[in-house]
Amino acid sequence: MRPPTQRQRKNATDAKTQKRENHADKTAKNPLKKTAKRRKKIKNTKFQDIIMKACFMGLGYIGLPTAIIAAKHGIKITGVDINAKVVEKTNAGELHIIEPGLGDLLKEVVASGMLHASTTPEVSDAYFMVVPTPFKGNHEPDVSYVEAATRAVLPLLKEGDLYVIESTSPVGTTEAMAKIIFSERPELEGKIFIAYCPERVLPGNVIYELVHNDRVIGGLTPESTDKAIEFYSQFVQGTLHKTNSRTAELCKLTENSSRDVQIAFANELSLICDKAGINVWELINLANKHPRVNILQPGCGVGGHCIAVDPYFITADFPAESKIIADARELNNYKSFWCAEKVKNTMLEFELKNHRKPTVAMMGLAFKPNIDDLRESPAKYITTKVMQSCNNADILVVEPNVKEHNVFKLTDYREAYDKADIVVFLTAHTPFKELPWRDDKVILDFCGIFKK
Numbered sequence: 001m002r003p004p005t006q007r008q009r010k011n012a013t014d015a016k017t018q019k020r021e022n023h024a025d026k027t028a029k030n031p032l033k034k035t036a037k038r039r040k041k042i043k044n045t046k047f048q049d050i051i052m053k054a055c056f057m058g059l060g061y062i063g064l065p066t067a068i069i070a071a072k073h074g075i076k077i078t079g080v081d082i083n084a085k086v087v088e089k090t091n092a093g094e095l096h097i098i099e100p101g102l103g104d105l106l107k108e109v110v111a112s113g114m115l116h117a118s119t120t121p122e123v124s125d126a127y128f129m130v131v132p133t134p135f136k137g138n139h140e141p142d143v144s145y146v147e148a149a150t151r152a153v154l155p156l157l158k159e160g161d162l163y164v165i166e167s168t169s170p171v172g173t174t175e176a177m178a179k180i181i182f183s184e185r186p187e188l189e190g191k192i193f194i195a196y197c198p199e200r201v202l203p204g205n206v207i208y209e210l211v212h213n214d215r216v217i218g219g220l221t222p223e224s225t226d227k228a229i230e231f232y233s234q235f236v237q238g239t240l241h242k243t244n245s246r247t248a249e250l251c252k253l254t255e256n257s258s259r260d261v262q263i264a265f266a267n268e269l270s271l272i273c274d275k276a277g278i279n280v281w282e283l284i285n286l287a288n289k290h291p292r293v294n295i296l297q298p299g300c301g302v303g304g305h306c307i308a309v310d311p312y313f314i315t316a317d318f319p320a321e322s323k324i325i326a327d328a329r330e331l332n333n334y335k336s337f338w339c340a341e342k343v344k345n346t347m348l349e350f351e352l353k354n355h356r357k358p359t360v361a362m363m364g365l366a367f368k369p370n371i372d373d374l375r376e377s378p379a380k381y382i383t384t385k386v387m388q389s390c391n392n393a394d395i396l397v398v399e400p401n402v403k404e405h406n407v408f409k410l411t412d413y414r415e416a417y418d419k420a421d422i423v424v425f426l427t428a429h430t431p432f433k434e435l436p437w438r439d440d441k442v443i444l445d446f447c448g449i450f451k452k
Contacts, residue, residue: 059083067079069210078124157185219244263296269295315329363432397410425445
């Protein structure tokens, strides 16, 4: 067969070019046609192929930031909360929590229509349970909020949907919720994807950590794990580690229990040093000069909805096997009681010496520095105990990150520091570190403001 001549090759090229131009012209006239054809070819559509919808059940300290970050990365979000005020503020682009930089992002995604809030869930492609998991009775885990959120979305679930629990949960919770789903909707068994993916962020640095931290993702099946990874890979730059749901659940509990045990060691040292007349801050600083020693800083206890709660999820289910975890939890609780007693004894000594009751400044209510979160806060517990023990004492309560409180009358930190005879530092907020040391005051520094 003879090879084509130069004229024949040119004619063939011109024909192909004309065909492409005609196709481009048709597409320009109907830009949705090409997308529609492509979607028809996709049997198991990936999240990245279209604008997906996700429903976040819970707009608290984790649910709201995660929803905002997901919306920022092109996912259409419905944020659900039972608190109508939270829903109203969110839809107005107003942040109801304190988190640096998050307010501007919220305004942006609300204005663009990528996020809206509601008191009821809406049909979506993926559903995320990000609700509280407190404990009840004798520190037994309470997953009733997770179950309630699951039942709320249950009628909306359809084939191909993704269901994820982010709430810190006891081992077996994901399996238990799957059992509820399939008992009510047996037609969905084997047709939806169920997984567990715990958060691991630091309040005050949530925006960065939601994107850059590694995540552990455990599905009920390998396919569920892959589907969840497909979702999170849209905005998480950290490594997404595959496992099963039970391991992922215990991993979250292990992380926070480990922190609790390490803090307990530091708090135990603070009790020893107080009795021995040694500066615990200097001691730990010197011990940490050892290349393989890294002791944490002591405080007035342990608070928040993670470290102060999660160890109980292990000790409740595995009481015989979790001795160190249980002892650490007990010691950190005792440290708060010890601090309250220390304050009360100092007040009594002042009254005996000066023949009048002291003015006391309780500096900080939040469970950690520079946030407004008071959940399980040892500082709040200590302040309450001190106030209950002395009816006529002048107690000034300070929390610079909270505008008002329904129990405590709040005082400006500078005013309180100036007026007080006894100053009790409970939370190491940054503004407190700007205050000068005062020899004319009795200072109880439980959080290392001055480290004296």
